[in-house]
Amino acid sequence: MQEKDLLQKAMQQKNMMVLYRDNLVAPEYAGVPVAVENELVVLQRQTNFVLDGYCAVRTGDITEAEQMDDVPFLKKVMTAEKLYDAVKAPGFVCRSWKELLEGIMARYAGWAAVECEGNPEESLYFLGRVQKVDSRYLTMKRVDALGNWLSDPLVLPLDDVTLISFGDRYLEIFQKYCK
Template identity: 25%
Template sequence: MKNEMREKIKDFYENQKFARITRKVADDWDELSRGYIVDFSNDFVVIQECDDFRLLGFNILLIKDFKQIRHNNNDKYYDKIMLLENEKKNIGIKTKVDLTDWKSIFQSLRKNKKNVVVECENPEIDSFTIGPIKRISDKSVFIQYFNATGFLDEKPTKIEFKNITKIMFDDRYVDIFSKYTRERKKKKTTANNV
């Protein structure tokens, strides 16, 4: 099954086929990803996400979570529209990411100064962490999360690699929001407050 899935991934990559990927992120929980496979390794795939006939950012996904990669008549027609709308000419990744393991992935993204979204889509964890990569250890990454008003947390959020199901980068949402992050103003201490 693993070799068969890797052969499919290679075919989708080489032939720029629009992919609808069903991923199992928990025992009774599936997630869908749609787009074009732009890079892959033994364990990971980079997909350029697609929605409403537009290319979006990039997602890094674990191959072990893949249940199915579909390219049926619906997907073929979507692919044809993407071609007719001249969107397919923009398929491709500019940021080189070392897809050896989670640690090398985060090191590559940090080296390229990429802010990321790290998701743990398992409903028992269900976390969405957006921000710059501050530190990487052998088993986890530390992201300086920023909230919906752009304020950065003082301390980075620790995320264990074993819980990660998806990383997003070079996405319009991440890139634009990242330009407007801000530090919380520190309260001045006075003699009366001490």
């Protein structure tokens, strides 16, 4: 995969990248690659010139990878704001969904946002605490947008997962106020 080579180079050089996933509902994400594996790519996300958490996407879903910080203004801001200096990997193995989720459970108390492929008429975005993961499924205790815990745990096949976000301010707020 040509994109994988580009992303590995971007990870070494801490380049800001945009990943396009043309066939999915949420088609693009921006950030600095911090893990590039056969199954997954993990970005430290950048929004409004702030690094905020991580997102992991399936390598096979990436249709294009494009460098963002080759624009002089963006490179100037990223350097002046010391964003390149702040880039760091999440600190656990990210080779597969199972390993990534085990790391999230250990380091972030399981808090994650999970996106899946499936029927667009149904919710494909789930927020909450991952309780269990094995080689085929994840079990998650979900919270709704109003901070209410849903009674039934959600069991998702790992093969349906397209993206997992973790370690960001949005999830920190839910973790802090959803008891």
